[in-house]
Amino acid sequence: MAKNRSVWVKIEYIVKIITYIIGLIGFLSVFKHISFIYSAIFIALYFAAVYFDYKKSFHMPRWFLNLTALAVILLSFFRLSLDNLVVPAVEGLLILLSIKFLEEKRFRDYMQIYLISLFLLSGSALLTIDIEFSIYFLIMIFLLTVSIVLLTYYSQEPDLELPKTTILKIVLKSLLIPLISIPMTLFLFIILPRTSYPFFNFLNRAEKAKTGFTDNVRLGAVSGIQEDATAIFRAHMEKIDERHLYWRGIILDHFDGTSWKGTEGNPSKSPLNKGGQRGVMSNEMGLKGEKVKQTIYMEPYENRYLFALDKPYLITLKDIKKYGDLTFSLPKEVDKRIRYDAVSILSDVIFEEGIDKNKYLQLPENISPEIIALVKGLTSGKEREETVKSILTFLKGGNYKYSLENLPVSRTPLDDFLFKHKRGNCEYFASAMTVMLRIADIPARLVGGYRGGYYNEIGKYYLVPQKNAHVWVEAYIDKGWIRLDPTPASIEGFVSHRRDMLFKIRLALDTINYYWNAFVISYDFEKQISLFHKIQSGIKKPPYLKEIKLSINKEKLIKYLVVSIVLSATVFTLYVLAFGRKSEEERLIALFLKRMERHGYTKGKSRGLEEFVAEIREDDLKHETYRFVKEFEENFYKDRRLTKEDAKKLKNIIKGI
Amino acid sequence: MEIRSDRIDYIIESLSKYLQGKLRALRLSLAAFFSKGHLLIEDLPGLGKTTLAIGIAKALGLSFGRIQCTSDLLPTDITGLSIYNKSTGEFEFHAGPIFNNIVLVDEINRATPKTQSALLEAMGEEQVTIEGRTYKLPKPFFVIATQNPVEHFGTFPLPESQLDRFIMKISIGYPSSDSEREILRGGSKREELYSIEPIMNRDEVLQIHEDIRGNTYISDRILDYALKIIEATRSSKYLNAGLSTRGALALTYTAKTNAYFHGRDFVIPEDIKELAEYTIPHRVMFKEEYENLNKKEIIKSLIEEIEVPA
Numbered sequence: 030m031a032k033n034r035s036v037w038v039k040i041e042y043i044v045k046i047i048t049y050i051i052g053l054i055g056f057l058s059v060f061k062h063i064s065f066i067y068s069a070i071f072i073a074l075y076f077a078a079v080y081f082d083y084k085k086s087f088h089m090p091r092w093f094l095n096l097t098a099l100a101v102i103l104l105s106f107f108r109l110s111l112d113n114l115v116v117p118a119v120e121g122l123l124i125l126l127s128i129k130f131l132e133e134k135r136f137r138d139y140m141q142i143y144l145i146s147l148f149l150l151s152g153s154a155l156l157t158i159d160i161e162f163s164i165y166f167l168i169m170i171f172l173l174t175v176s177i178v179l180l181t182y183y184s185q186e187p188d189l190e191l192p193k194t195t196i197l198k199i200v201l202k203s204l205l206i207p208l209i210s211i212p213m214t215l216f217l218f219i220i221l222p223r224t225s226y227p228f229f230n231f232l233n234r235a236e237k238a239k240t241g242f243t244d245n246v247r248l249g250a251v252s253g254i255q256e257d258a259t260a261i262f263r264a265h266m267e268k269i270d271e272r273h274l275y276w277r278g279i280i281l282d283h284f285d286g287t288s289w290k291g292t293e294g295n296p297s298k299s300p301l302n303k304g305g306q307r308g309v310m311s312n313e314m315g316l317k318g319e320k321v322k323q324t325i326y327m328e329p330y331e332n333r334y335l336f337a338l339d340k341p342y343l344i345t346l347k348d349i350k351k352y353g354d355l356t357f358s359l360p361k362e363v364d365k366r367i368r369y370d371a372v373s374i375l376s377d378v379i380f381e382e383g384i385d386k387n388k389y390l391q392l393p394e395n396i397s398p399e400i401i402a403l404v405k406g407l408t409s410g411k412e413r414e415e416t417v418k419s420i421l422t423f424l425k426g427g428n429y430k431y432s433l434e435n436l437p438v439s440r441t442p443l444d445d446f447l448f449k450h451k452r453g454n455c456e457y458f459a460s461a462m463t464v465m466l467r468i469a470d471i472p473a474r475l476v477g478g479y480r481g482g483y484y485n486e487i488g489k490y491y492l493v494p495q496k497n498a499h500v501w502v503e504a505y506i507d508k509g510w511i512r513l514d515p516t517p518a519s520i521e522g523f524v525s526h527r528r529d530m531l532f533k534i535r536l537a538l539d540t541i542n543y544y545w546n547a548f549v550i551s552y553d554f555e556k557q558i559s560l561f562h563k564i565q566s567g568i569k570k571p572p573y574l575k576e577i578k579l580s581i582n583k584e585k586l587i588k589y590l591v592v593s594i595v596l597s598a599t600v601f602t603l604y605v606l607a608f609g610r611k612s613e614e615e616r617l618i619a620l621f622l623k624r625m626e627r628h629g630y631t632k633g634k635s636r637g638l639e640e641f642v643a644e645i646r647e648d649d650l651k652h653e654t655y656r657f658v659k660e661f662e663e664n665f666y667k668d669r670r671l672t673k674e675d676a677k678k679l680k681n682i683i684k685g686i
Numbered sequence: 687m688e689i690r691s692d693r694i695d696y697i698i699e700s701l702s703k704y705l706q707g708k709l710r711a712l713r714l715s716l717a718a719f720f721s722k723g724h725l726l727i728e729d730l731p732g733l734g735k736t737t738l739a740i741g742i743a744k745a746l747g748l749s750f751g752r753i754q755c756t757s758d759l760l761p762t763d764i765t766g767l768s769i770y771n772k773s774t775g776e777f778e779f780h781a782g783p784i785f786n787n788i789v790l791v792d793e794i795n796r797a798t799p800k801t802q803s804a805l806l807e808a809m810g811e812e813q814v815t816i817e818g819r820t821y822k823l824p825k826p827f828f829v830i831a832t833q834n835p836v837e838h839f840g841t842f843p844l845p846e847s848q849l850d851r852f853i854m855k856i857s858i859g860y861p862s863s864d865s866e867r868e869i870l871r872g873g874s875k876r877e878e879l880y881s882i883e884p885i886m887n888r889d890e891v892l893q894i895h896e897d898i899r900g901n902t903y904i905s906d907r908i909l910d911y912a913l914k915i916i917e918a919t920r921s922s923k924y925l926n927a928g929l930s931t932r933g934a935l936a937l938t939y940t941a942k943t944n945a946y947f948h949g950r951d952f953v954i955p956e957d958i959k960e961l962a963e964y965t966i967p968h969r970v971m972f973k974e975e976y977e978n979l980n981k982k983e984i985i986k987s988l989i990e991e992i993e994v995p996a
Contacts, residue, residue, distance in 0.1 A: 618996050634993040637956040665996055666905045667952045 723853020
């Protein structure tokens, strides 16, 4: 062989080195988050693997490693819980990775190592995302590309050697692949249907949705919401009169001069039914009017209140709490997309007796005398209903303009609104009205929610965007709460009669979102997890204790699961035993013949090896091939199983051919 | 087991100066001999069959007998007979030429069927029974029979069933002109051949026999390969009848010998392939329309269809 050995490099070595680096990056990316013992195990096994690979002396038997891996997977499975999903998974993966390194690596083993490393990196992204992640990510992407390209060569010819310059060319060209793919990725990112909410957020509770609705209204502080056109929820229902499109969310009854809050006592207004019951019903409110059913697909936001058409009396969802003021909440924030059914009655009045008048007549301490004087002037000597009307007319009459810009933000926003700027958003109008009603000794409260929405004829649902967030007033007159909306231009602002093409298209496109959401929400990950838990407890507890009464289906499920795990493990082991070894000779001979083809000699199927060798004209080549054939036949035709040394020796001969 | 393939090579080399241009035939004859079979040489007269037989016998240090077949040859002319001895008053058995290690039966197709079958029976049983007494033939026992393919008058061609008893059928062919010139220059070397020193002795020959039959490994892979060949002959469109089981045994026995000759203690596919044209054609029956084709080529093409184990 007239090769200049010094500049020829074996592909296998490069692939191995890159593979070890990739594994290391996977490890480094999660290193900070996992327990020390797992890191220690990984490092020990990793270096053992490096050593064995370097020495080429020893490989753990596959069946042993596979069984260990199975045990690790089972262990990790028992450690999983909804609160602690990522870390055990990552730790389990890490051990699997180190086991993979110990194996004698073939093409698929390399690919598995890459996959596990990538999983580890993604796992680290679930734990934290910082600048390190992007560095690891970039390195890994480039290394993976190079390695997979080289691996393709390797799989064709495990003993392939290439000159350094060729390898460098391959590496450089493969580096181009991720670079070219970045613009492609951006393109795909834009055209693919997007979820506005990250799929796997449930894995990562530290991150919260940012936009939305708050349980206190600070005047002028959150005007940003009203510019936000993203959807807060979609309500699947029949189309109704726009007048009724008030989506009730929260009651705010305490005003401190600048912001509104639900008082401490508010939720304690004794939930009518005990919480946690599916479907909270109330008919003692004496609601009268048209019943409207809605199925609401709600986007996650940073609070726990659920919205439904005013006035809702039933919302069907697990763990829901209903309050006396017809608001509904979950025990925790709506941190993922949810779906619930609501029934509302389009009633004008909520009848309620024995309300806490003090609470609904509360005024801020620094209420200015000007406002009191204003109210007195408007209402002196009038009946209750007259008073309400005159205040409503005063605010809606045209003196005050609806505006989202240049809102008065100060320590006394109401005074600024009423006497100085005379412009504001719904919060100002509703706050002013509530305060004025209270001054006039009429109990009143703020209702937070959404107004209006766009009806999508295709999907038969109302799309309610964030910017439709709205606040209105409820006043207590004659033993009932009556809805009052002092904000002018409300219907125009929230319902929008725009009928231009662009808007129609956007609305039509939203149908896709709607169906996508409906589809995604029906896949409830939490349900899967709870099923897992049932299986876990089913396995942990001996069944004869009869403590757990699993239904037949679940018992069957466990049986199937166990049987299928055992079965697949057996099949896998048998496969490895039966085919993993037998193919050794076949692989060698295939390798040999491939090598010979490069020299221009192809063996016919009916030609014996010696006949084949006898045809070779070049003496050197003939000699070397004859050496291989002799050695090979000595084992093959004497039915000897190839030992590692024999296989290695034969491979070396092939390499020399 | 010590493989003494070098000894075989030495025999061939030593005899080569007496048997110019007959090396291949010599090698094949030795293969038949060490496979414990019998050899049929189909050739024209005067191409050195007798010389070949004598050479083998002398080199192996074995006794040699010759039977020239004619139509009036009687079985007892081959086996021998008991003759009354006047002085002792008893019948004495006078062994025929078949009681030798190596027997050349010249022009076997000239003998009558009765004589032929006596001979073939002796070949198969390695013993002869005369007047109720059974006499064992010497070991090793090797028959080289010849027949003339051209002359048909007054001959009794061996039927296929009898041909099957020969492990191989070969022909010597004309020597190359170089070899022939040598022969012409030096004259017949038959006389010299009688006086050469034996290279092996009987014990060594028997040991080699034993090694080949008993200690040469034949893998299941090879047996599968052989079975495929047998199956191919049985289902071939050229043939009326394929290989018999005896024929199949001939394949493996000769393959073992061939492996031994090549210095191996295990059989490879080439061992079978190499000898197939000598072991198969005389055992199978060709369909009439193919009788005139080159039978060796047909068999070769059959084998070329069969995949080797590696």
